[in-house]
Structures are given as structure tokens and as C-alpha cells.
Amino acid sequence: MQRANSDRYFFTALAIAISGTAFAGFWFTYFGPIIGRTYPPAGWALHIHGGSFFAWYLFFPSQAALIASNRRNLHMMLGRLSVALVVLMAATGILVLSVRVDEAMREGQPEVWLLYGPMILSNLILFVSFYAAAVRMAVTGRLQAHKRLIIVASAIGIGAGFFRLIFFLSGFHPLSIPIGVLACSLFILIGMIYDWLTRRSVHPAYTIGLVAMFLVEVSLLPQVNEAGVAWVNQWLAALGETISFLYNPEPTVEF
Template identity: 30%
Template sequence: MTATAINPSRRAMGTFYVWMAGLFVLIAFSGFAETYWLQIPAGTFTGAPLLHLHGILFSAWTLFFLSQTWLAATGRMQHHRAWGVAGVSLATAMVFVGMATGIASMQKDVAEGFAQQARAFAIVPLTAAVLFAVLVAWAVVTVKTPEIHKRLMMLATISILQAPIGRFFFLTVGGGGGPGSRPGSGPPAPAVTTIGAGVIVAVLILVALVYDWRKNGKPHPVYLIGGAAVVLIEIGRTALGDTAQWQAIARYLGTFTTYT
């Protein structure tokens, strides 16, 4: 199949997306290296089988996003659209597995006597899954408007990077590290500990927004509206975990059966 010709401006934008996608892959795999990828061959990883599926799916998404940006940047739009169908299936699996993993982790911590803390922290993975689902669904709905679609996919991918970025904080200021060490292996941390990673997520969104601003003379509304929503949710939810309303929601979610 012959690649579609692209004008220089669109090619430059496409190259930016490829470089950003490459950065996301680097963040995802390096962030989980010491707490997951290097522990697998060493036989030191401890955790439910569901965690393996979670890690594989979410890591695969960053590779998928890199592949899709590369196909779009090189004008291979027919392949890009064909693989997009597989991307919808992957994203759907990620949402359900992400929710199940968050609930299973909460259930484990509740059973170990950390009910209040576990339910408070559960707001982080559970809202992350919902946020990702909304952004990807919005991107699918706007697939025929590429300028909106690609920015929403960028935001969706950035939103899930809070987890691997959080591992860097866990391994440095959090005192983690060593064989078998990973977030979740001890008592649940306060949700406020995720703010540092949330700030880095905000910086990545800002980079995309500024690039748009410089190339087009103004920031795209998707980055203004969607980006603000991502930042507000990822930082603002830390204050909601201990509220009676969220505790009640988490208590209800904890009644669901998860397969670990």
C-alpha cells in the first residue's frame, strides 16, 4: 500500500507525537523496571496473577500508541485505522482489568486491617481507569476529526503514566527498593503521595499544549479542557478518599468478586 502524502506542517506534528510516544514507552518500562520487569526473571516478584495481566496490558498500550503515531506520521492511515479497532479492544480490557486490580488490592488491604486507608487510596486506581475510559471513548467518537482524536489519545496515554512515574517516587523519596519491593506490598499509602507523579503528568500535558501553541498560534481546546480535567482529577481526588461519600462507594465496590 502506498503511503499518503503529508504536508510539512503535519509531518512536523506527526514527528512530535512519535517522539512523545517514545518518551511514554521509556517512562512506562523504566518506571516499572525495578518493581516488576527485573523482578520477574529474578523470581522475586510477589503478587496476584491479576497484576501480571494488568502490567502486560498497560505496557502494551504505550507500545500500541507509539506504533499508531508512527503509522500516522508516515501516512499509513489505512493501517492506522485498521489497528485502531484492536486498540479499542485493548483499551476496553485495560479498563476492566484496571478496575478489577484496584478493587482486589483494596480488598487485600481491608482484609489485613487497613480498611479506611485502603478505601481512601482505592480512589486513585479506580478513577484512573474511569478517566482513561472517558478519554478513549471520546477519542473514538471523534475519530473522523483527527485534530481532536489524536490529542485525546495523547491525553489518555499521559493519564495512565502517573503509575510508572509514581514508581520513581516510591524508589527514591518513598524508601522502596530491593527484592520483592513494590507499591502495594505493604500498608496502603495515603493518596496524597501520588501528587508528585500528578505534577509530572501535568508537565507532560503542558509540553503538548505549548507545542500546539507555538505551531498553531494558540493551544488546542482539547488540551485546555481535557488537560485541565486530567490534572484536576489526578490531583484533586487525593482530598476525596477519606470523605464519607467515597468510603461508602469503595465499601460497595469491595463487595464485588475479583479473580486473583
């Protein structure tokens, strides 16, 4: 019983910390300027992606709080609805990213999209993959794996927010992007430490998530795999050119 109570507090607090980091990062570069009416004009896809991202990181700690308060039926009902939200996040994210990479390849700038667009894509794919695995675990009744996979997915998903927070605190540097994306692993490590302290073992969901995150994202660093990055950029640019009618990025929003 004592462990169950500590789990409720821990997972809710960790979900709040992850979401708080996401909101902090995007406050300075997106939400704040929109509220202050200083954000430059941008296409609908960017705002739908931002809105769906915002909704997920409100939804995520709310779901943890529902479990902590034993409101499982409502948690399960909302969980089913979250599938549509994740599809929207992923679809608009790929749309915006691919069009930006296509634009960068044609114009030669901003170079940051060509350097780290593939890594950002891998971040999105990992988020969706671990979310899908978490849904599978919920359906099959493996709830300990489910909640940890949701933690992994949501931690990975805040990469864009984390590196924007670094931008604000220390100024822009291209390496801020990989540092921010990989720093999301800190939340997975916190989960692993909690497991070890309370169970004397670490759930494999965390280990798989951490290893997959580093293997995939480090392999798409231009400093590590220049040829692979170029290949993914070509694929993204071709996709962006095909679907660019859905999103007009002009005038270009600063990265």
C-alpha cells in the same frame, strides 16, 4: 507542509516519552523483578493487567510512527483492535484494585489502598473516557482532536508508572502517589505549549483533559474529600468481595 512534518516528529516523540516514562516506572517494581525471578507470587489478573498495560504503551508510539510514515490504513486497522486491549486493561485493573481495597478494609492494611485507591480508580476511568472520546473523534473524521485525546488518555494512564518511578528515585512516601499521578499532566502541558508555538492557539482537547484530570483526581484526595474517598472505598470493597473469586491476591504483593 512544514507544520505537518513537525507534527509527525513531535507527536511520535511525545508518545515515545510517555511510554518510556511508563516503562521506566514499572521496570523497577514489576518487569525487572519478573525477569530476575524475584517478583513474589501473584494472581493471573495482575499479570494480565501488567501485560495489557505493557502492550498499550508499545502500541501507542507505534501508532504515532505509522501516521508519521503515512501508513494510515494499518494505523486504522490496529486502532480498531485496540478497543479489546483497552477493555482488558480496564477490566483487570478494576478487578485487582477492588480486591486490594476489600483486602485492605478487612485487614486494615496496606493503608495506602484506602488512601489512594479511589484516586487510582479515577485515573483508570479518565483513561478509558478520553480513549473513548478519541475513538469517537476518529470515527467522525476529527483527526486533530483524535490524536490529542489519545495523548491525554495515555498521559493520564501512566500515573501508576510515574509514581513508581518516584518511589524508586526518592523512596516511598504516601504523597508520592498523588504527586506522581498529577505529574502526568506535564505531558499534556508539553502538547499545549507545542500547539501554542506552532498554531498560536491550544486545542480544546488538551484544555478539557487537563481540567478534568485535576478536578476529578484532586477531588478524590483524602486530604481534600475524606468522606468521598470513604464512600468510593466502600463501593470498591463491595465489588471486590463479589468478584474476589476471580483473583486471589495472596500472598499480598507489596504496593
